[in-house]
Amino acid sequence: MSGSAREPLLKLYPNLDVDTGMSRRRLVPLLFGVLTCLTGASAGAEQSREPAPLQATLGDFAWERPAVTSTLLAGGVVVTTGPGTLLERLPNMKVRSGAQATTNTYVYRLTRGALDVTVSPNGRKATAVLVYTPNGLSAAIGRGRGVIRVDPNVISFTAQTAPMLVAKGEHSRLLRSQRTLAIDVARGGFHEVALPNPPALFLEQGLALNLPRVGFEATVRMKPDPAIERYEIALLKRSADAWVPIATHQTSNTEASFKSNGSGDYAVIGRAFDRFGIESPTSAALGFRAVGVKLPEGAQLVSGGIALTPKQHLEFSEIDGLIMSFGFGESFIEAPRTLGLQRGGRGALVRLVDPRNHGEVRFQLVPHVVRARIELGSPRTTWPKDRTVAVVKLVTGAGQPLTSSAGYTAEVSINSERRSVRWQRSGNTMRAVIAPPRYMVGPWVLRVEVKSRLGELVGRNFLEIAQSPAADDAR
Secondary structure, eight states, X not given: OOHHHHHHHHHHOTTOOOOSSOOHHHHHHHHHHHHHHHHSGGXXXXXXXXXXXXXXXXXXXXXXXXXXXXXXXXXXXXXXXXXXXXXXXXXXXXXXXXXXXEEEEEEEEEEEEEEEEEEOOOSSSEEEEEXXXXXXEEEEEOSEEXXXXXXXXEEEEEESSSOEEEEETTXXXXXXXXXXXXXXXXXXXXXXXXXXXXXXXXXXXXXXXEBTTTBEEEEEEEOOOTTOOEEEEEEEEEETTEEEEEEEEEESSSEEEEEEOOOEEEEEEEEEEOTTOOBOOOOOOEEEEEEEEEOOTTOEEETTEEEEOTTOEEEEESOTTOEEEETTOSOOEEOOSEEEOBGGGBOEEEEEEETTTTEEEEEEEEEOOEEEEEEESOTTOEETTSOEEEEEEEEETTSXXXXXXXXXXXXXXXXXEEEOOOOEEETTEEEEEEOOOTTOOSXXXXXXXXXXXXXXXXXXXXXXXXEOHHHHHHX
16 A cells, blocks of 8 residues: 555554464464454344334345355354455464453454444354455454455445454454445545435325236436436245245336236345445335236227227226326225226226225226228129139227237128138238139129127128129120
């Protein structure tokens, strides 16, 4: 470390020693003080807050930790490292502090990366972890969770849930719970800051519609905080009695969107990162429900809503406990499991509300008007001379083509006698070549009727066909 970089640290450590470690003779007295401080009477004053059971369940496993390596050691110690971490295990030490029992101390040297240590004493034997870092710094963790990071420009010590002792040479200071001490290696100086606050999350909608082949979208907003560099938001789904993380989103903005599929109960949680890369505790979970919607065959998703015929009904799932209203009135009823158009085939604005969190989702039910445009040859068609092509195009009431002709059938008759015809389908179009009957004398009336799967007539047309002159002459 250069002299200019050393000066700010001298204010913290008056007798600064720039060696990269300490001899065992110098370490034992310091470690005695560390263990006395971290395992003695002062421990009760800095107990971390017990999280709510649900919050503990969510925060323990929601965050992605790619390629981490965790090691469980005797005495309730868990050591976790991430990709690129350079860590050396040194010989253990045993320290007696007066009349207290011997403390088994695990010793490491961290040269690069992050080391996450959790000490959860599970018996009478005291346990601690001592970690050396470059520039002669060290930290001791006797209980709770602490994180040490070594980057090219910054070395940081974070006491996540209990105090941590940070030392330089023979001098040390107690870092209180939920505080970070960051040493700026490149420019000199240090910063002691509190852990970032958990982000305050807001859901754009506290209720969602899960539509077939579309799913649902949930948008989460975070309250701006000038001390935060980025956010990490997780989407979780309730499965039986467990919460399962299904997606995470990292962003430097104050908004995150998720697209998912499946009805049920969901929750979003978040954490914030400051400029040193230190993460906040996990935020409170914000729950919402995705209501499942099953569309009857032939129903259409349109802009802002769902198009149904008068005989069709939606089927809802995960609807228990919700209430419903039509329009913007204040009269609500228990949300039904099936829903169709109003009397007379009229559409309506539907509002579903979750009384627990006042979450609301709105959608339009609109009449599903389908019309069949049928073209049959030309008025001058004669049989058996001319080839007769029937073309059916299915459109909405506004004249827009349907995406598919599935669910619709075209029936052909000649002089009221049903005929079997092979139709070719492509998008909203059905096409067939209709041959003249062999044993039926003309003139003929060709009729085509198009019906939905429910038997509703959506279009009909006919063509009067005369006998070809050549056929008359032949007779």
